[in-house]
Amino acid sequence: MDTNTDISSVLQEKVLDAIAQHIPVQIVGRNTKAFYGRTPLAVPGILPSTALAHPCVVGEHLSVAGHCGVISYEPTELVITARAGSSLSGIEALLATQGQMLPFEPPYFGAHAEDTLGGTIACGFSGPRRPYAGSARDVVLGMKVLTGKGEILRFGGQVMKNVAGFDVSRLMVGALGTLGILLEISLKVLPKAMLEKTQVFSCGAQEAIRRMNAWAGQSLPLSAAMFVDGQLHMRLSGSHAGLAEACKKLGGEVLAHEDMLWASVRDHKHAFFHGDTPLWRVSVPSAAPLIDIPGSWLIEWGGAQRWLKTAMTSEAVRERVVAAKGHTTLFRGDDPQGKIFHPLSPALMALHQRLKAEFDPHGIINRGRMYADW
């Protein structure tokens, strides 16, 4: 477990310094998600006073890894509050001692599971359980953030139901640190299921999509659904009697070592994710038919999240996904200076820029990480 260290005043000073000196900063935890998002070209040296006007200056690393430790954990209240630099595996281990878990099943992209809570929330990453138990954003109850103005602010709280003020904490989830540096995060946790079982079926992709959606429309204790290489995998979570009955309804073959499969899909260690072909995350309505793009697919989240490896151009991929009412993220590979995230409509882009300016008026945090212009 992490030592309990609060370096928020150090971080605040660094941000105030950065504002004063016009030197932007790049937020870094354990650097396990450096691959994700845009990697703006760094220009060696600082261009005094004009630095912020230069689109290529991304600035110095601002490390939040030292800001760590669990602040409070109340198993019967189902709430944990931890500093952003805390290790995700440490938090999950602590929850496990009370038979609890993070419902969104966060992925570990670091080689040795050194991922931090802050990085995971800033990226908004969720794992296989997401369609059935909610996303990273869904379980965030409150946050303490350090804005680009150098102010430390609290939003939300440590209770489940709270509608006082705008939901700024959830706005931070998936914003890649562009609106502020996450300092403390409060999350809703849930009890672990007594038992998990995975049933396997051989079928085609289209049939897999149909079945995943048909079952999701019934009262069944589903907790994951994934298709790859002609095999549909359905995970169920619950009590012995509940699962026995549900498995009977579903049919299929029982999968041994099922937890290894789900961890490998979650963390992108599964063979599907090997190789250098660009990897796309495709988000579509769960029952959307197969999209006609040459390449290989892994379909999860009951059909709502699909991974695509293809050499096709970004424009062509995006055009076909949009036709299926979806959107895309270039997750790995291809041009790190290009359009990684799905282009926004002009009206939404303008609104994003105005919001960014209200949280980071000097434009000093994580410039260009999400979209090129800010």
Add this chain to the structure above:
Amino acid sequence: MTILSFDKQALLTALRGILPADAVLCETEDLRPYECDGLSAYRELPMIVCLPHTIEQVQAILRVCYKMQVPVVARGAGTGLSGGALPLENGVLLSLAKFMSILEIDTANRIARVQPGVRNLAISQAVAPHGLYYAPDPSSQIACTIGGNVAENSGGVHCLKYGLTVHNVLGLRVLAMDGELLEIGGATLDSPGYDLLALMTGSEGLLGVIVEVTVKLLPKPERAQVVLAAFDDVVKAGAAVGDIISAGIIPGGLEMMDNPAIRAAEAFVHAGYPVDAAAILLCELDGTNEEVSEQILRVRELLQAAGATQVRTARDEAERLKFWAGRKAAFPAIGRLSPDYYCMDGTIPRKRLPEVLKRIAELSAEYQLPVANVFHAGDGNLHPLILYDANKPGELERTEEFGGKILELCIAVGGTITGEHGVGVEKIGQMCVQFAPQELAQFHAVKHAFDPQGLLNPGKAVPTLHRCAEFGAMHVHKGTLPFPELERF
């Protein structure tokens, strides 16, 4: 008479150019029904009411108001309990009541696309033939609209397991104050860019006007069963809730009522509640048949071990509905006991319940106003109902002061001033207690990004710092916060 910064006649002419004659109201008797929402202690006649029925009409109304600098307050069914839809005497009240169509039910993707004026319960009724339902169920679900639900981030009795509105909405079409149409989210589980869906949900009409909502539908659980437990002590009932959750069980609903609430509900709907109990717990378990059977046994054991004086499982669906009817009718039931009642809406960490209830009882004696407590025990959302008589001089003022003390107590124990009813005009003073000036300034900054001229529902949800200074002068005595004896988080 307020001095208007615009020409009312010119505004009326412009609005009549957009809408049919019967969709622009400005005579006092026509305006009267819109003078308040569910919080009737606050009333104000709007200057003009508009009743558009197309998105283009709403867009045109907003453009006119934007150009002429006229404030706009959007309204659904007007069931809100915090004065969020309270009109402005110099503003346009924009009713979305005519947007009543369910545009699409997509059973394969388990979503429904609906207009903002569709009633919450109407969605579940429309999709029931497909074995689906819309999860959030505020007590006003017969009347309240989905647009209002999104604006307030409404809850209900099933939030612990199924979440609030923010967890059950996938997409919104929103008009900004300048009439620009924003497509936020859609039919996918997430959307690119910032999570504007979360930001819009619960924004109380300050950021945009919702003109379409895409909601997530869930399969109806195979079985739902309710256990009713009676306790001779509220502390024991509170501890029992912790025991159930510690055992790894997340009930579909978990509600607590104190003795005055039990008596009122029993006298009103004859739900079969034990009227001599200090508190009752209603614990609903839902899921597959087998799962529910196992959990019912376990919960009964836990409740007995926690010292329940009586544990009853509903014998059949009729009795289950009867148990719930008592809870769902708790507010009107209490309304029968008193000329008026004032419903509070704080959330607290559940373990602080005993001290909060004790302090509320002390305040009740101090202010000489009776209180009944209804508690969404699973998620810590407490609804103390203060009984008063508005016709007695000074009693409303005393009630509001008492209510304010309860909210400040919720903050002091680490909770919040509103769990599901919103801030509106009602709790705007307590926002100054819950948030620091820089945090309030950041809320204003967020509003500025959406509505730079501050024309959408001005004066609600987020107080100005000036207002807080006045409020602080009244409430903070010699620099000490309320309840200095309580530990703060």
